[in-house]
Amino acid sequence: xxxxxxxxxxxxxxxxxxxxxxxxxxxxxxxxxxxxxxxxxxxxxxxxxxxxxxxxxxxxxxxxxxxxxxxxxxxxxxxxxxxxxxxxxxxxxxxxxxxxxxxxxxxxxxxxxxxxxxxxxxxxxxxxxxxxxxxxxxxxxxxxxxxxxxxxxxxxxxxxxxxxxxxx
Amino acid sequence: xxxxxxxxxxxxxxxxxxxxxxxxxxxxxxxxxxxxxxxxxxxxxxxxxxxxxxxxxxxxxxxxxxxxxxxxxxxxxxxxxxxxxxxxxxxxxxxxxxxxxxxxxxxxxxxxxxxxxxxxxxxxxxxxxxxxxxxxxxxxxxxxxxxxxxxxxxxxxxxxxxxxxxxxxxxxxxxxxxxxxxxxxxxxxxxxxxxxxxxxxxxxxxxxxxxxxxxxxxxxxxxxxxxxxxxxxxxxxxxxxxxxxxxxxxxxxxxxxxxxxxxxxxxxxxxxxxxxxxxxxxxxxxxxxxxxxxxxxxxxxxxxxxxxxxxxxxxxxxxxxxxxxxxxxxxxxxxxxxxxxxxxxxxxxxxxxxxxxxxxxxxxxxxxxxxxxxxxxxxxxxxxxxxxxxxxxxxxxxxxxxxxxxxxxxxxxxxxxxxxxxxxxxxxxxxxxxxxxxxxxxxxxxxxxxxxxxxxxxxxxxxxxxxxxxxxxxxxxxxxxxxxxxxxxxxxxxxxxxxxxxxxxxxxxxxxxxxxxxxxxxxxxxxxxxxxxxxxxxxxxxxxxxxxxxx
Numbered sequence: 001x002x003x004x005x006x007x008x009x010x011x012x013x014x015x016x017x018x019x020x021x022x023x024x025x026x027x028x029x030x031x032x033x034x035x036x037x038x039x040x041x042x043x044x045x046x047x048x049x050x051x052x053x054x055x056x057x058x059x060x061x062x063x064x065x066x067x068x069x070x071x072x073x074x075x076x077x078x079x080x081x082x083x084x085x086x087x088x089x090x091x092x093x094x095x096x097x098x099x100x101x102x103x104x105x106x107x108x109x110x111x112x113x114x115x116x117x118x119x120x121x122x123x124x125x126x127x128x129x130x131x132x133x134x135x136x137x138x139x140x141x142x143x144x145x146x147x148x149x150x151x152x153x154x155x156x157x158x159x160x161x162x163x164x165x166x167x168x
Numbered sequence: 169x170x171x172x173x174x175x176x177x178x179x180x181x182x183x184x185x186x187x188x189x190x191x192x193x194x195x196x197x198x199x200x201x202x203x204x205x206x207x208x209x210x211x212x213x214x215x216x217x218x219x220x221x222x223x224x225x226x227x228x229x230x231x232x233x234x235x236x237x238x239x240x241x242x243x244x245x246x247x248x249x250x251x252x253x254x255x256x257x258x259x260x261x262x263x264x265x266x267x268x269x270x271x272x273x274x275x276x277x278x279x280x281x282x283x284x285x286x287x288x289x290x291x292x293x294x295x296x297x298x299x300x301x302x303x304x305x306x307x308x309x310x311x312x313x314x315x316x317x318x319x320x321x322x323x324x325x326x327x328x329x330x331x332x333x334x335x336x337x338x339x340x341x342x343x344x345x346x347x348x349x350x351x352x353x354x355x356x357x358x359x360x361x362x363x364x365x366x367x368x369x370x371x372x373x374x375x376x377x378x379x380x381x382x383x384x385x386x387x388x389x390x391x392x393x394x395x396x397x398x399x400x401x402x403x404x405x406x407x408x409x410x411x412x413x414x415x416x417x418x419x420x421x422x423x424x425x426x427x428x429x430x431x432x433x434x435x436x437x438x439x440x441x442x443x444x445x446x447x448x449x450x451x452x453x454x455x456x457x458x459x460x461x462x463x464x465x466x467x468x469x470x471x472x473x474x475x476x477x478x479x480x481x482x483x484x485x486x487x488x489x490x491x492x493x494x495x496x497x498x499x500x501x502x503x504x505x506x507x508x509x510x511x512x513x514x515x516x517x518x519x520x521x522x523x524x525x526x527x528x529x530x531x532x533x534x535x536x537x538x539x540x541x542x543x544x545x546x547x548x549x550x551x552x553x554x555x556x557x558x559x560x561x562x563x564x565x566x567x568x569x570x571x572x573x574x575x576x577x578x579x580x581x582x583x584x585x586x587x588x589x590x591x592x593x594x595x596x597x598x599x600x601x602x603x604x605x606x607x608x609x610x611x612x613x614x615x616x617x618x619x620x621x622x623x624x625x626x627x628x629x630x631x632x633x634x635x636x637x638x639x640x641x642x643x644x645x646x647x648x649x650x651x652x653x654x655x656x657x658x659x660x661x662x663x664x665x666x667x668x669x670x671x672x673x674x675x676x677x678x679x680x681x682x683x684x685x686x687x688x689x690x691x692x693x694x695x696x697x698x699x700x701x702x703x704x705x706x707x708x709x710x711x712x713x714x715x716x717x718x719x
Contacts, residue, residue: 064407085206086289088329092406095326100441116207123325133203147182149175151319153445154326161175161319162452 004108005129005137007122013137013144016128020056020077022110035079035108038063041071049074058110061089065096072103080126082111091124098125098155118143125155169232169537170315171459172280179322180277183284187211188270195267210290212283213269217589220264223286224276228296228314228338229257229540233527236538238279240523242272250519253508255580255631256335257295257540258286262587284322289330291321291402295337297345298539301463302549304497305341307357308365312457313394314338316448319456320395327402331409332417334402347542347658349373349381350634352419353401358388365391371401371431372423377626379633379664380420383428385435392453396446400439404431463535463550468500472553485560487609488571493556502553504534506546506563507570509578511603514596516544516580518568525566533559542658543580543619545573576618576685577603580631584624584641585648591624593641593648593674598622601678606685615685618698619657634658636699637684638665639677648674654684654710655702669711680714687713 006016022035029036034048035056048055056077057068068078078097080090090109097103108128109121115135122144129140153160172180187207194204201215208215212223224239231239239259243251246268247261254260264272276282285292296314300306317336321327327334337346340357348354354370366388373382389397401419410416423431479486494503506526509515518526530538530548533555539547551559563569572578579602582588584595599622606612621635632638638653649671656665672680685698687710692701702710 061411086329087411088289088327088331088406091326091329092403116210117329119323120325120328146186147323148178149182150325151179151322152324156325161179162449162455164175165173165455166451 002130003134005131005135005140007127007129007140007144011144013141015137019054022058022079033076035077038068045071045074056106056108059093061087061093065093065101069101072097072101072105075105077106077108077128078103079108079110082109082113082117085112085114085117091120094121094124094126095155115139115143119147123150123152123154123156123158169230169461170311170456171461173459176319177277177280180280180282180284183211183282184270184273184277187273191266191270206288208269209287210285211269211273212286213264213266214287216262216587219262220266220269222261222264222269222272222283223254224259224261224281224283225286225293226257226259226281226540227318228294228300228311229298229542230296230300230311231538231540232536233531233538235279235281236523236527236530238275238281240520240527242275243520243523246272249521250517251523252514253516253518253540253544253546255542255544255629256293257298257542258293259540287333288328289332289334290328291317291324291330291334291336293335294318294321295335295346295351295542297339297341298541298547299345299494299503299549300340300539301460301537302496302501302503303341304495305343307359308340308391309457309460310338310340310357311460312453313355313357313391315456315460316395316453317398320398320448327406330402330406331411332414332419334405334419336398342660344658344660344662345541347631347634347662349660349662350375350379350631350658351382353398354382355394357391360388360390367391367394369397369401371435372420372428373662374418374420375628375631375633376418377415377628378420378424379628380424381662381664382420383423385428385432392450393444393447395448396442396444397435397439399442399446400435403438404434408434463537465498465501465550466552468498468552468554470499472500472556475553475556478557482557484564484569484571485557487613488560488569489556491571491575491613492573496550500553502551502556504548504551504556504559505541505573506548506568507573507578508545508568509572509603510567510570511572511577511607512600514581515599518546522566522568525562525568529559529562543578545578571609572612574617574619575612576606576615576620576681577612579603579620579622580635581622582624582629584622584630588624590627591641592626592643593624593650595622595624595630595639595641598639598641598650598674598677602681605678605682615689616697618685620681621656631658632656633664634662635665636697636702637681642671644671650674650677652677652680652684652714654707655699657699661699666707668707669715672714683713684710 004018033054054076058079337351338355350373356368369386370382534548581595581599585591622639623630623632624641634656640651652668653665
């Protein structure tokens with residue numbers, strides 16, 4: 001079982017049981033809650049949701065979140081794939097999900113997910129992580145809380161420096 | 169000079185602390201070199217052939233004397249007693265030991281410096297006009313905007329894993345000293361008809377294998393909408409820039425593929441969705457403006473009798489004044505350029521002792537202000553004319569008084585085959601040979617402004633595409649050859665140079681430059697620079713002369 005780290009509302013990081021099974025396109029569907037590709041969701045999403053399952057959708061970097069906009073209220077998880085950690089398209093996708101489409105479900109990082117990305121990911125609105133480097137919730141908390149200040153407003157609602165300064 | 173507040177200080181200290189932990193993990197073997205690579209690159213640490221190279225950010229090329237002394241100290245303590253100023257106004261040390269890197273970052277953090285985003289596929293150091301705050305030409309102080317961009321881009325949550333590196337230049341003067349049109353984004357401050365400040369936004373310029381002068385995608389962006397617009401540009405690029413081929417990943421390729429108009433349309437569409445929420449509040453811009461300690465200028469007569477008398481007595485000072493001094497916005501002051509192109513030396517290098525001299529001069533005579541130019545020289549932006557003779561004397565004593573700024577020996581050259589694994593050919597010795605050929609200062613002055621830029625390979629670190637004369641090292645069956653281009657410019661009249669003809673062997677280059685110069689001197693009309701004459705006559709007379717000689 002891959003590790004699933006979740007960021008809680010109180011900004012703590014915990015190991016979580018994953019109720020979802022990630023299913024690739026060439027696999028048969030197991031019972032229960034599943035995360036499937038966008039292509040498969042387009043074909044089978046309606047029937048799976050009608051069965052009462054919770055459904056998550058995995059988006060590859062080249063797949064645009066806009067295509068998912070109308071389905072977001074029905075989707076429990078958007079899993080954004082990082083085939084390579086260097087591929088930064090998922091950060092934009094996460095921010096748009098949170099800030100433009102107001103998605104309130106889980107935004108999960110899957111693929112080559114490393115603790116070094118933790119700070120950036122959390123700021124862009126990711127709240128669940130399947131790390132590929134064996135890192136622990138403690139590692140993630142450490143990385144995320146490293147910087148006492150941030151300079152930009154983003155999806156995590158941290159107070160940017162320019163607002164902090166007004167208070168001081 | 170921007171004064172860091174507690175937030176800015178914490179930020180660089182946190183970063184230094186993080187890197188110390190990462191280095192410890194590497195040294196203990198917990199991280200492999202491969203895993204460590206990304207982390208060190210985020211802190212400007214490159215692994216080169218023999219040692220680590222550390223690239224230190226000098227945001228918009230601005231330093232105070234305390235910072236310059238710290239750089240000198242680092243060079244002396246952890247390197248070989250010198251450093252190299254780069255074409256992006258940064259400083260590189262080439263002989264760093266990994267175990268020293270955390271201490272160096274701590275030392276930098278103590279003087280409000282860092283190496284954040286000096287490498288990697290992120291928004292790099294913002295470059296700006298080295299004469300900012302000193303020249304009467306500018307519409308606004310570009311450092312205010314540069315600093316705001318520095319902060320906005322630091323550990324940007326969304327734009328730290330771009331398809332490729334991303335460079336922004338910003339200028340507020342009609343004379344462009346930043347090469348803005350060959351940057352990923354060039355911002356030129358403009359004043360609108362109603363007197364409001366705004367930016368002309370140029371996107372998709374660049375050098376390297378596919379040089380472009382960037383097109384303008386917004387003629388006038390209201391200044392207070394800058395950050396939402398930058399976000400829109402970066403977002404379009406982050407989503408649609410190519411990631412399959414490192415040589416096609418820069419934004420210039422995306423802009424060229426879509427066409428400037430379509431790219432501008434996509435940016436405008438995204439910008440409308442972001443709205444003013446993406447902008448920095450005016451109050452913060454005002455705070456940053458206020459955090460630049462205003463230089464205190466004394467009311468002085470425009471003419472300094474001390475300076476005039478010293479010039480009359482010393483032709484060397486007079487020459488220095490003609491070539492290295494620029495008009496200051498305040499009467500009785502001058503902008504002093506310090507050439508790092510001493511004939512026979514490596515362009516852009518300064519020893520730790522020289523850095524200390526510059527720091528002393530800045531502190532004593534220059535309002536504690538030092539700038540680095542993208543042409544790899546240094547600037548003391550605020551020197552009283554009365555003090556110029558003393559400054560000149562001390563520069564002379566330190567071997568820093570070459571009176572050749574903008575002249576033919578003020579050459580940009582990449583490290584080339586002597587240092588760089590990517591190079592096809594040597595660059596520094598070619599620069600040195602050319603400089604020697606034109607060592608006669610009277611002749612150099614008679615030739616006037618002539619920008620030679622040399623790259624040892626097609627990656628174009630020496631900016632050869634935008635040299636009035638560009639020189640590109642190529643490999644022909646294991647031998648070094650040099651392709652000459654003419655007519656390039658990185659300034660407000662930006663253009664990519666055109667190839668002169670077949671490449672020349674190593675020992676023919678300096679002679680060919682001499683021939684080009686002779687043709688120019690023969691053909692030029694009153695007031696024409698080399699570039700102007702070339703643009704009027706075209707390539708023919710130059711080509712004829714060089715290849716007549718070569719055969």
